[in-house]
Amino acid sequence: MEEHLPLIWAILIATAVFLYVCMDGFDLGLGILFPWFTHKDERDVMVNSVAPVWDGNETWLVLGGAGLLAVFPLAYATIFPALYMPLMLMLLALIFRGVSFEMRFKAHSERAQTWWDRAFSWGSYVAGFCQGIALGALVQGIRVENRAYAGGWWDWLSPFSLLTGLALLVGYGLLGACWLIWKSEGALAAKARHMARRLGVATLGFIALISLIMPFLQPAFFQRWFTLPWMVLASPVPILVAVLAWRFFRAIDATEVREAEAPRDPTGRGFRWRDGAPFLYVLGWFFLSYTGLGISLWPNIVPPGISIWEAAASPASQAFLLVGAAVLIPTILAYTGYTYWLFRGKVRVGEGYH
């Protein structure tokens, strides 16, 4: 059992980070879309659609951090100083984004509300961009000597990390647009569909570009993707992305048809599972890209040199937290799902949560 603990925990931490990317991804995506949705009613619907859940979404980021400290302390102690600047900027941006949820409804003047809208949007941009930069800088590798970060404070800045930053912004924007297709209707949903189609093409472009560059960043990545048997194992990833892409554009068309055909639901909240399809396909892209990343990095948690076994905490620490996590993570997923279920359905203009 003991030798499997780091593997179990690597999967759990990776899951927590992935859940964060999915869930806060669409929250941040709404902020990223704000410049294209300028009317107050539109923005109110956008913010209201995530107001009851954003806090829980962001908690996965905290679990990613605290979990790393608990079970991979060496990774926590080397990755975080290496990514000091982007992480600090991300935290500051998340402050602006987080308080704006409350403040934009408390603002008593239009001017104040405009500023809180800006804080929400700019905070979302900076947070998303910095997360993408952090990802790119991690993939490029972190210099570690004597269990400590040994690089400079600008090492994270590279054309590749800027590229991943942009890519994540576009990807988050796409998640936000697909969330809106699910949670809104009428003109707002139509606009979201329009945005989603364009952002979908852009996201696929970024996925392709980064996938082409990745193997050449480190020799190990190249070997992973272009030698047997890894090549065979990894080949379904790009194929599945293409299949999901085709399904994605079809699904957006389908939501348009349904909205045109279905009479506006006068009583209920117009909840339609199938309007969530584009959102789920995009999550599929994220999952596959994330898996591709995992295939490249495996078994390292701090590339290029520190594996999950080298970074792992003592078995006693891992086991102690795993006992709780085994019960608590399913419980958390259950009540998080329950909250989403309670607040399901379309959010309408002029309707807050009461």
Next chain:
Amino acid sequence: MDGGFLPSALDLARFQFAFTVSFHFLFPAFTIGLASFLMVLEGLWLATGRSVYLDLFRYWLKVFAIAFAMGVVSGVVMSYQFGTNWSAFSDRIGNVIGPVMGYEVLTAFFLEAGFLGIMLFGLERFGKRLHFTATCLVALGTLISAFWILSANSWMHTPQGYSIAPDGRFMPEDWWAIIFNPSFPFRFVHTVTAAYLTTAFIVGGVGAFHLLRDSRNAGARRSFSMAMWMAAIVAPIQILIGDMHGLNTLEHQPQKVAAMEGHWERQRGAPLILLGQPDMAAEETHVLLEVPKLSALILTHELNGETPGLKDFPPDERPTDVPLVFWAFRVMVGLGTLMATLGLVSLFLRWRGRLYDTRLFLRAAVAMGPAGLLAVIAGWVTTEAGRQPFTVYGLLRTPESVSPLASPAVAASLLGFVLVYCVVFGAGIWYLFRLFGQPPHEAEPGPDENQPIRTSGITPAPAMRHAAGGHHAGP
């Protein structure tokens, strides 16, 4: 890359941690108590059906929404700062306190965040039973959170249940001993009680402010009365708890107590120095006012008991800033004494039937509104500055704990934190004061009075009056 004109990266990192954690703790210190207060208000409303409790619940829920959001976003910073700025510390002690913090996230943060949405937005939509459950779970979450984080913090003061590996890392040996380390029970009770008092004094201060304008305001009377009961009963108890916590500190961190007392020499029958100035260079305290034998009596419960002095310890094991520990302690104790006094006076006025219209007393209660917050911060400065020069007491020194970062990087982030915290939390606190400035009134709207629901004319008032009557208010 190190700019020679900047303070050292270590000092900058220490200041940044102190700044961000102090700012952060203002919000949980308030919301821990406020969540429980809201639970009590909603419970009283459900039990009695009296609408004043629902009105008060809605009034304070709006405040809670803002304060909680500010606590969340400033708290995320803390969970990353151990890694970004204290990476050597994280690598050395991650095995021991990492899982403790992991449990905080899994048992508390998710619980609070998961049910906050229902608590803020769900009363009309999901009905009373689910809503009250959510309120209780959020309140429970704040207490569970305090449990774990104070356990981790206490372990840094009184470490046990560990072994040290050849490479210097701390390894867990006994989780029970780690979590329930010697200072934890005292610190937990002392801090949670402090949080309750903090809330009570803010609620009481706001209530008094509105009673000064209209002593008939039912909501203001009710909340002021509840707050003053808390002040009268809990503030004196807190002094006893603080005394026990101090005795625990004397046992495990004697040099901290010596710094708090301003005592340099080990002595029998030590006086309690009320006012003075510790002089670190001369290794003595210039005394202005002291009470003979009182320090010995408090610390040993004997008039001629023996108490330690700072000179018992080598200079590199004494707190690095004795005057700071000395003064922060006096601020905390002074405020605590004032809070207990206000509570006792309230009992007298209540007995005379003058609680709501004695203007001098109401003014004092307004002035004492932030007393709890100030006392909490002063208490934290006392205990954390008193732990120096160690991060893990006696075992790991602060300079050995810091990240290998260049000073300009830390200076830039510190500047960012100071600017952003002042702007964002300044604005947040300004909004809180706007809310405080509005008197609680009947048919209080929910936390989002400016949300579109009102501009569009679909006012929820009928549903609320219905609910306020104590009848079924389902979705």
